[in-house]
Each structure stands twice: as C-alpha cells, then as structure tokens.
Amino acid sequence: MSGGGVQRQRLRATSPRGDVAALLRARYGPWLRAAAIYNLVWGAGTVLFPGFAFNVLGLSVPAPVAIWQLVGMFVLVYAPVYWWASQDPLRHRHLVLVGFAGKTLGPLGFVWAAATGALPLAFGWILVTNDLLWWPALAACLHTASRHTGGWMEMLRGR
Numbered sequence: 001m002s003g004g005g006v007q008r009q010r011l012r013a014t015s016p017r018g019d020v021a022a023l024l025r026a027r028y029g030p031w032l033r034a035a036a037i038y039n040l041v042w043g044a045g046t047v048l049f050p051g052f053a054f055n056v057l058g059l060s061v062p063a064p065v066a067i068w069q070l071v072g073m074f075v076l077v078y079a080p081v082y083w084w085a086s087q088d089p090l091r092h093r094h095l096v097l098v099g100f101a102g103k104t105l106g107p108l109g110f111v112w113a114a115a116t117g118a119l120p121l122a123f124g125w126i127l128v129t130n131d132l133l134w135w136p137a138l139a140a141c142l143h144t145a146s147r148h149t150g151g152w153m154e155m156l157r158g159r
Contacts, residue, residue, distance in 0.1 A: 032089060039078045039079040043073065043075035046071060057122045059120060078099055089141050090145050093145040110124060110127055
C-alpha cells in the first residue's frame with residue numbers, strides 16, 4: 001500500500017497541473033504576499049488613523065469617521081485572503097478572483113462617485129496603490145489559472 005502512495009505522489013509532482021501550480025506560486029506568490037501585507041498595513045492604519053489619507057490629500061475627513069474606518073476593516077479582511085492565496089494560487093484561484101473583483105469594483109465605484117460629485121477627483125490617488133497597482137499581477141494570475149482549469153466559465157462556476 002505505501003508503494004501506491006509513493007507512486008501517486010510522483011505522478012502529482014510531475015503532472016502539468018503541478019507544473020502550473022509551481023509556476024503560479026513562483027510568479028504570483030510574492031505579489032499575493034505583498035498584497036496581504038499591504039492590506040494589513042493599510043487596513044489597520046485606516047482603522048487606527050482614519051484621517052491620515054485625507055490629510056495627506058488635502059481633503060476633509062468624512063463624517064462620521066466610522067464609515068471610513070469600516071472601509072479600512074474591509075481592506076484588512078482581504079489580508080489573510082491574499083496570504084492564503086499566495087500559498088497555492090492555482091488551488092485558491094477563487095480567492096484571487098474575489099480580490100480582483102474588489103480591486104475592480106472599487107475604481108468603478110469611484111468613477112461613478114466622482115462623476116456625480118460625491119467624491120473629489122483627488123480621492124482617486126488612493127486607488128493607485130489600493131487597486132490599480134495590483135491589476136496586472138492579479139489579472140495575469142487569473143488568466144494563467146483559468147487556462148489550466150477549464151477556462152473562465154469553469155472558474156466562475158466555482159470549479
């Protein structure tokens with residue numbers, strides 16, 4: 001019996017999926033770990049020092065401040081998600097997809113809010129490091145993962 005287990009291990013290690021998993025881990029694991037650390041620092045900083053980003057941008061702090069701290073908590077919650085995904089981006093591609101969705105919906109919401117006058121254009125600077133910086137790596141990771149797991153529709157189905 002133990003010989004069969006060894007054989008299965010060897011097959012898994014040399015399968016195309018194993019090669020893709022190793023490639024994704026090597027190429028995008030560092031990006032996902034950086035995203036985890038960034039979200040931890042930015043989220044915690046926003047909760048503890050909610051006026052900091054607004055002061056840097058020369059904007060007034062929103063009232064009630066707890067709304068902005070809530071945004072910080074949402075960002076903070078993504079930190080472990082990115083960390084887990086960094087361990088095996090192929091296996092955890094759905095977590096990467098959720099992160100990418102958040103980093104896409106945030107800028108879309110900003111465009112709408114800026115167009116309607118609800119947010120000043122200067123607020124867009126926050127999106128550069130919070131969202132836009134991460135798009136290329138997350139999109140490339142998802143593209144590679146989807147190509148090796150049945151395509152985008154399979155990924156969107158949760159497979």
